[in-house]
Amino acid sequence: MPQPADRLYTKEHEWVKVDGSSAVIGITDYAQSSLGDIVYVELPKPGAALEQGKPIGVVESVKAVSDIYAPVTGTVVEVNGGVEEDPASVNGDPFGNGWLVKVTLADPNQAKSLLTPAAYDDLVRSLAH
Amino acid sequence: MSQAGESRTALYETHVRLGAKMAPFGGFLMPISYSGILEEHKAVRTAVGMFDLSHMGQFVVTGDGADAWLDRMTVNDVATMRQQQARYNIFTNERGGAHDDTIVYRLASRWLVVVNAGNSAKMWALLSVDPRKPVAVSLDDRTPRSALIALQGPLSVRLLAPLADVDVAAIKYYHAAEGTVCGTRAEIARTGYTGEDGFELFIAAADAQPLWERLTAAGAPLGLLPAGLGARDVLRLEAGMPLYGHELDEDITPLQAGLDWAVKLGKADFTGKPALAQQKAAGDYHRIVGLIMDGKAPARAGYPVYFNDKPAGDIRSGSPSPSLGGRNIATALVPAAASSPSTKLEVAIRGVRHPATVTALPFYKRKT
Numbered sequence: 001m002p003q004p005a006d007r008l009y010t011k012e013h014e015w016v017k018v019d020g021s022s023a024v025i026g027i028t029d030y031a032q033s034s035l036g037d038i039v040y041v042e043l044p045k046p047g048a049a050l051e052q053g054k055p056i057g058v059v060e061s062v063k064a065v066s067d068i069y070a071p072v073t074g075t076v077v078e079v080n081g082g083v084e085e086d087p088a089s090v091n092g093d094p095f096g097n098g099w100l101v102k103v104t105l106a107d108p109n110q111a112k113s114l115l116t117p118a119a120y121d122d123l124v125r126s127l128a129h
Numbered sequence: 130m131s132q133a134g135e136s137r138t139a140l141y142e143t144h145v146r147l148g149a150k151m152a153p154f155g156g157f158l159m160p161i162s163y164s165g166i167l168e169e170h171k172a173v174r175t176a177v178g179m180f181d182l183s184h185m186g187q188f189v190v191t192g193d194g195a196d197a198w199l200d201r202m203t204v205n206d207v208a209t210m211r212q213q214q215a216r217y218n219i220f221t222n223e224r225g226g227a228h229d230d231t232i233v234y235r236l237a238s239r240w241l242v243v244v245n246a247g248n249s250a251k252m253w254a255l256l257s258v259d260p261r262k263p264v265a266v267s268l269d270d271r272t273p274r275s276a277l278i279a280l281q282g283p284l285s286v287r288l289l290a291p292l293a294d295v296d297v298a299a300i301k302y303y304h305a306a307e308g309t310v311c312g313t314r315a316e317i318a319r320t321g322y323t324g325e326d327g328f329e330l331f332i333a334a335a336d337a338q339p340l341w342e343r344l345t346a347a348g349a350p351l352g353l354l355p356a357g358l359g360a361r362d363v364l365r366l367e368a369g370m371p372l373y374g375h376e377l378d379e380d381i382t383p384l385q386a387g388l389d390w391a392v393k394l395g396k397a398d399f400t401g402k403p404a405l406a407q408q409k410a411a412g413d414y415h416r417i418v419g420l421i422m423d424g425k426a427p428a429r430a431g432y433p434v435y436f437n438d439k440p441a442g443d444i445r446s447g448s449p450s451p452s453l454g455g456r457n458i459a460t461a462l463v464p465a466a467a468s469s470p471s472t473k474l475e476v477a478i479r480g481v482r483h484p485a486t487v488t489a490l491p492f493y494k495r496k497t
Contacts, residue, residue: 036150036162036165036166036359037165037166037167039427039449039455040425040426040427040449042426042479058479060427061166062166062167062359062363062448062449063161063166063359063362063363063448065427065429
């Protein structure tokens with residue numbers, strides 16, 4: 001499955017959709033599929049400072065605990081309460097309703113360090129073999 | 130993901146073809162899940178699930194004195210077993226800790242000892258060099274030429290009855306029969322590790338793949354799903370059954386694991402008996418308890434447990450429980466003072482303590 005073209009990616013399977021100085025963060029379809037049935041999501045609180053590469057929360061499936069890493073440095077402005085209430089929505093719609101947090105970016109240029117959709121697609125293909 | 134070094138069961142190709150998520154377990158590359166742990170769990174609780182358990186060690190013990198010899202190494206009675214009976218048992222060390230937990234089957238003129246995959250090499254070493262082994266006793270590790278397919282769930286009898294040449298409905302719980310399933314020679318045991326009715330079919334490795342296909346086809350109308358070790362672990366935890374390395378190990382005795390019913394201190398001397406007798410008399414030992422988390426965060430193996438604001442032990446197993454509506458269940462090893470049902474404990478999850486309540490095991494019991 002091709003990756004949505006309107007966002008950037010990390011090697012840890014997060015996605016970032018940048019809009020000016022703000023961004024939405026989630027985990028990819030590959031990530032949710034690898035985890036299996038997601039039963040618990042723990043996210044930072046609004047106002048929390050995120051630092052690129054540092055863990056900001058967890059996504060748990062029945063058997064696995066997976067850290068979520070901040071793809072960018074910034075401040076949390078909104079948390080998706082929907083996925084905390086219904087963690088399975090991350091499985092169902094990881095790129096849409098299954099988003100995790102919205103942040104204001106400390107440095108909009110930082111996103112340039114992330115993987116393009118094509119580069120992330122290559123990564124996922126390499127992991128499939 | 131390195132796949133070097135792991136053995137493959139006779140059903141490996143089948144699992145790969147079914148798209149199973151595979152991971153190393155007990156020295157084998159095993160299916161963790163196929164369609165998803167929750168769906169597989171549901172199939173076992175409401176219909177029937179099929180497991181490849183060919184990684185488990187299968188030791189055949191024959192010869193005069195085999196029963197008395199096994200009795201000297203284990204906590205439960207062996208010699209009193211009748212033919213076609215199965216019994217849960219634990220091989221213990223001198224301190225009363227568990228070398229392994231096993232099911233011993235008494236079949237026609239032989240004993241089958243089924244050991245955990247991860248303990249198979251250790252158990253083989255232990256048994257094969259034991260100085261007390263009578264000269265007449267022979268040991269055979271038949272694991273490499275054998276397979277084990279488990280059918281577990283309330284519809285297991287309905288699935289198996291028309292396929293077997295013995296009356297499987299008449300096989301009592303923890304008993305076994307020898308016969309054929311779909312024409313395949315099998316030891317058919319009414320045992321399992323899920324808390325449901327079910328069967329374990331011990332067969333030749335060469336028969337595993339065709340039998341799996343036949344059972345898949347026959348089970349489809351009943352809702353049979355292949356189920357992996359992920360679902361199996363949740364099912365056994367709900368059923369309050371210990372998993373070696375978690376609720377039992379070389380340092381956790383069967384008494385600590387709450388398996389007092391299997392520890393026959395009245396039988397003649399066995400390895401670890403003095404230590405277990407002493408522990409039982411003293412009474413004040415750390416023990417495995419069931420926990421239900423009050424909140425939504427799952428407890429996982431290794432998380433610290435607090436009682437009265439002090440460190441008291443750790444989580445041994447933990448998972449959300451589909452049979453309890455998704456409540457988070459766990460086992461923990463805690464002091465006796467913290468082990469009574471309704472005791473409030475705390476579990477540290479990523480540095481934050483979350484309340485939990487001690488609950489009598491099992492978490493789930495099937496309606497019979």
